[in-house]
Amino acid sequence: MRYLLPLSILILAGATGQLSAATFGKCKFNTETMAFAGTPGEQASCLLRKVKILGNVDATPAQLPSNLAGFIGQPVTVSKPKLRQAISGQGLTEAGLGGSLDAPLSRGNTNNPQAPMARYFVIHDTSSPNFGNVAQFPADIDTSNQVNRLDGFKSPSNAKAHIFLNRRGEIYVGHDFGVPWRATKLEQQIGTLSRGMFLHIENVQPRRKHPSQPDGNAPTPGFSVAQYDRLALLYLMASMRAQTGLVPAFHAAIDQGLSDGHDDPQNFSLEDFDAAFGRLLASVS
Numbered sequence: 001m002r003y004l005l006p007l008s009i010l011i012l013a014g015a016t017g018q019l020s021a022a023t024f025g026k027c028k029f030n031t032e033t034m035a036f037a038g039t040p041g042e043q044a045s046c047l048l049r050k051v052k053i054l055g056n057v058d059a060t061p062a063q064l065p066s067n068l069a070g071f072i073g074q075p076v077t078v079s080k081p082k083l084r085q086a087i088s089g090q091g092l093t094e095a096g097l098g099g100s101l102d103a104p105l106s107r108g109n110t111n112n113p114q115a116p117m118a119r120y121f122v123i124h125d126t127s128s129p130n131f132g133n134v135a136q137f138p139a140d141i142d143t144s145n146q147v148n149r150l151d152g153f154k155s156p157s158n159a160k161a162h163i164f165l166n167r168r169g170e171i172y173v174g175h176d177f178g179v180p181w182r183a184t185k186l187e188q189q190i191g192t193l194s195r196g197m198f199l200h201i202e203n204v205q206p207r208r209k210h211p212s213q214p215d216g217n218a219p220t221p222g223f224s225v226a227q228y229d230r231l232a233l234l235y236l237m238a239s240m241r242a243q244t245g246l247v248p249a250f251h252a253a254i255d256q257g258l259s260d261g262h263d264d265p266q267n268f269s270l271e272d273f274d275a276a277f278g279r280l281l282a283s284v285s
Contacts, residue, residue: 025186026057026256031193034108034116040073040247047120047249048270053216055263057256065274067281071245078240082284087233097237098163098199099176105241106180106196118177120198121235121246122184122254124161125205125218125265132209142167142224147206161200163234169226177238185255185262198254199238199246203227203265213263222267228276236280248273 021032027046028037036043045061052058064072080101087094094100108115129147131137138144148166153159159174161183175181180196187194203223210216239246250268255261 024189025254025258027253029186029190029194029254031190034193034197035119036247040245041069044068044072044247044249047247047253049250049253050270051250051252051263051265051268053210053263053266054213055252055256055261057250057253062270065271067274067278068248068270071239071277071281072247074245076236076240076243076245078236078281078284080240083236083240086280086284087237092233094237095176096171096173097234098173099178099241101237101240103176103178103241105177105199105238108180108193108195108197110180110192110195112196115193115196117242118197118199118238119242119247120254121238121248122198122200122251123231123248123265123268124183124200124202124251124262125222125268126164126202127205127207127218127264127266130207130209134208137206137208137219141206141219142226148204150204153202161202163201164204165201165227165230165234166204167224167227169224169230171230177241184251185258185260189258198249201231201234203231205264205266207266216263216266218266220267221269221272222265223269223272225272225276228269228272229280231273232276232280235277236284 023030044064048062049058105118107117141147148168150164150166150172153164153172162175162177162181164172164174177199181200182195183200205218205222208217251262251264
């Protein structure tokens, strides 16, 4: 599909066709600063606005819950040995959670050493499997093999995110967090400059047929406790590698205002994510 840039952005293109400085999306990603507008907290408030059916995103900035509000954009002071102990205590490995805590994250401009390190932790949902006209989702939605299989994401052509996380809390690592990757329309429009600034986490969430949108109508609650717990761990690990609290963001909010944007994650509870993050912080403090 051909993506059309606003005239104001096209005017900023130089004679070589390369963009000089431009802003993209409702939250105003700037290609010079390689960041959205505002402080890290203000960016998160814009990027975590509730996503509703058909890709509608709330106009009002999100109210950041306490644990996230005190962490985003701040130096990470969590003890690395204690976090490692928590990881191994759950029978997990760093490699199975996106890579070593000692390794840096990806950098912008496809890992250009002069570019900033990744700043954004992007929360997606898979919008699959789709149950079509089925009246109800399976009663065992959080444990069902039909819902939670990760095989389909394991081929190189389907590993379109860094992490795939199912409702049982199981993970498939498509790419280490040190690998620059793109998975939003905004990144596609900007090009290589933004490649490496965003980390992408796909959360398994089925859909049913909706009268207005074939892959609409997500379950309520949207995600499982195991997913929120594992997502909190991934977020803390990625932030530790960045040495600062990353800015969490919803896919739909990033792409809002761009053609052919997405509608995920549906029914995401910022409060449940924050509670899971608070439990994790308490366990490693």
